[in-house]
Amino acid sequence: MDVRADTPNHKCDICEKLFARKDSLKRHMDIHAGIKNYKCYTCGKESTSKNGHKRHMNVHAGVKKHNCDICGRKFSQKGTLKLHMDMHAGVQRLECEICGKGFRRRSNFRLHMDMHAGIKNHECEICGRRYCRKVDLTHHMDMHLGVKNHKCDICGKAFTWKHELKLHLDMHAGGKNYKCDICDKEFRHKSTLKIHIDIHGGIENYKCIICEKVFTGKSSLKQHMDMHAGIRNYECDICGKEYIQKSKLTVHMNIHAGVKNHECNICGMTFTSKGCLKNHMTIHNVFKNYECEICGKELSYKSTLKLHMDRHAGTKNCKCDVCGKEFIYKCKLKCHMDMHAGIKNHKCELCGKAFTLKSNLWVHIDTHKDVKNHECDICGKEFVQKTALKLHMNIHLSLKNHKCDVCGKEFIQKSKLECHIDMHAGIKNYKCELCGKGLLTKRNLERHINACWDKKSRM
Template sequence: MEVNISKKGPVIEAGLCRCCGLVKRCRLLNVEYIWCGEKEVYADMFLDSFGLCLSHLDGEPAERAICATCVSRLRDACAFRRQVLQCEQKLLQAQLASDDALIKQELDIKIEADDDICDSLPEAMDHTDHYDDNIPLDVKVDTWKAEVKETKRRSKRNKASDTRAKKEMLVKIKKMKDELKQLENDDMDLMPPQMPPAVRPWKSNSAKAFHNTITLVVNSYVCPFVTTFSDYHCVYCKELYTDPDKLREHTLTHDPTTYQDTVTYKKSLLIDITRIDCRLCPKPIDDLEEFYSHITSFHDKMLYPNIKNEFLKFRLKLGNLSCLECGNIFTYFHALKKHMAEHFGTWICDICGAHFFEEGKLIIHQKSHQPQKTEDTYPCKDCGRVFKSKHGRYYHISRVHSEQPAYPCYKCDEVLFSHSLRYRHMIEVHGEQRTFPCEHCDKVYDTRKSLREHNRKNHLKVLKHECNVCEKKFYLPSALKDHMASHTGERNFRCEYCGKSYPRMRALRVHVQSHDSEKKYKCAICSASYTQSNNLKHHIRAKHQSVMLDQLE
């Protein structure tokens, strides 16, 4: 069973859900996950909402799995429980206010009754018709006083009883308030975004922005995506595309309602708004503000108003990309995304004013303002080899010592040792088409880096390495080094088969082909064949030049 570890928590690619009995992509019941920026443990949510204490939570992952559908239903149950508690609190508060008014009214009546008794005592004593004339007057007065005292005692007992009941109710309400407050702090954002504002009191603008973005993706044809450097990936299945049109076409095959389960809350979301049209009706829409107005007016969808910077907006296309905020043009998406931080980045360097989306990148940037120290080195603890970066040391350890590759393929079980090896694996094994044509000539490359090097060398003529003898310039320092051999006469590259020496490694490689028994380069006119392409070209010019001229005429 394959268990993948992500920033959100472990995921079982094909697990048996404990709640619905279906084999799906599952999570673990007793492991802490992050959803909408809050922590959740599904086993605890079952206990809180239903009083169910699930068994076998300490066994294998296959015995404690729950699918995304059941997680969504569990979140709804938690939200419903919270709604009931809120309504119960309102009911108790209303009942308490009613009881307070009734108690006050009864106390006023009893106080008036006591005053009436005291006022009527002399008159009652004068009218002795109710008493036997044989009873002495002092006995009659004592009897009246005893009755008044008993009345006052009953009033005090009733008042004490009412006060005690009131205190008990206040304690009960306070306890319920504390429980509601604890629930709001623990899992406020577990409530589904579809709930109205009266039931869903969002805590922050970022949560409101996240809800608005989910509503946009679910109800329109915008294309959410993720990137690595300047490559576009499907946000749902991580399929790679270099052509934005193919990315948009592929994204339409996925269910947009699963978008909120695939993205990270409080992280910069990337949305291609080339097409915005409404999914719920055939109305064509080109503007986001028009879509927001349409979706709330005609389809009764709830959106939070006055929320800015919900996501980063792009219009992806082949070739140069433009910033939708200021119109600046960029050759690569990586450069455009970095530029977008100037508009929306919330982490700002207090020294130079540079903007960043993440605090970690700001910290790395701030180190550039610190005094230069001696170059840090990172030695391997196992063999002592020294590296210039942590990444180089990690790559060395994972490949040489631990033999544990760390770059999994998105389409198979293969795990590679580096990003470049995975890149090559996706092309050679899975047939991913990664072609980058040059805009200035007919050259085509399979990596963006190769295309960039080609442009800098052949079209932009970025030749920084100059020969101090003849002033000839070169793109690479290795090319300058080879060139210097023409001035010094050095021939340091020797053939191991025949002993011939050459000033450049490239010339030696071409020569070594002559020792190959297989003659790959065959003449299309006669039966001659050669081991080197240069020899074949020389043969055609020398032997078949007249034939070529006749064909041209």
């Protein structure tokens, strides 16, 4: 036997590693060239060497020959055990030059460097959001599918992300050990305190890759990215409106509940959201540089002045597609369209009656209070609504603005004209419960019922 055959005479030109056999050097050169001749038919992973392929197959087979002497954990590969032992020893072989973070695995180090470089190769097919790591994309897909594998053992609440469960468990544990020196606010996590301090310092570490807007907190950036993706995870149970942020949904629910926690310090007017109050404050704070030439009214904005002038001119640019009615203001048209759609978002808490317009609800609430602030100057009769007083004044003035197209008869009130038209059409909306006879008007029904009772008493 030639002893010299085992002498490492074959040297690699790239890394200068020595090999005893020429074919071993050839296989080693394949590693440098990235040639992978061994493929796993289970998952499709390719390996450069036969031994590497064998170790990979042990992972699928669940073979774990390498035990940790400290904690007893078992591993399929010797290299994985070695990395695990580094964890016990606190050894971090690779250090990031940008942020100083240490890594035991080269693969994790490469992914971390991709994060700094902004390289995101894994894209969500549903919303287009991109990730550095494949595992993050998998968790993201769980969110779309509604998969929640991380369950709280205390209350049973489930979460998509493991870190969400961890934060939730801290809530059960109680105790906030990290305190802000500036505002004395307390936090459960050191990382949350760090982000909070950055807010005080105005430090914006998180940048949007689409519009380059920067944020102080990671959660704020995430919500901002959801806006770009059009993801709306928070839905109103009452009207079905969807929101990106939970806080926006909370504000919206206050509108349904009629909660107005934001009060104006100047005039005392209350609002459902902080944004509405902010817009209202511009009325008090902004200079009114635009004056109406007709009535002298001063306005804050040029656009508002234009709408005001349209009112004087009677210009109505907003037209209803259903009935053709025209409006000066777009908001008035929107309310009118709600009427056609039968949408009544303003509900009375006392009797449950619903209204399309909020102003109609306010007037209706006054009927419950029996507040009659509108008095007739001629006869002294009082009314709850201003419109009711106006109709009453038409009686004194004998103004008959509502004319029948069939016979030409004129009426003071629109409701009287409608009843009259029903008469022409033969519609009898009022039915007697005693005999079943149908009547045209409520007054006729009352007379008929009295006649029925008299007839019944004589029998």
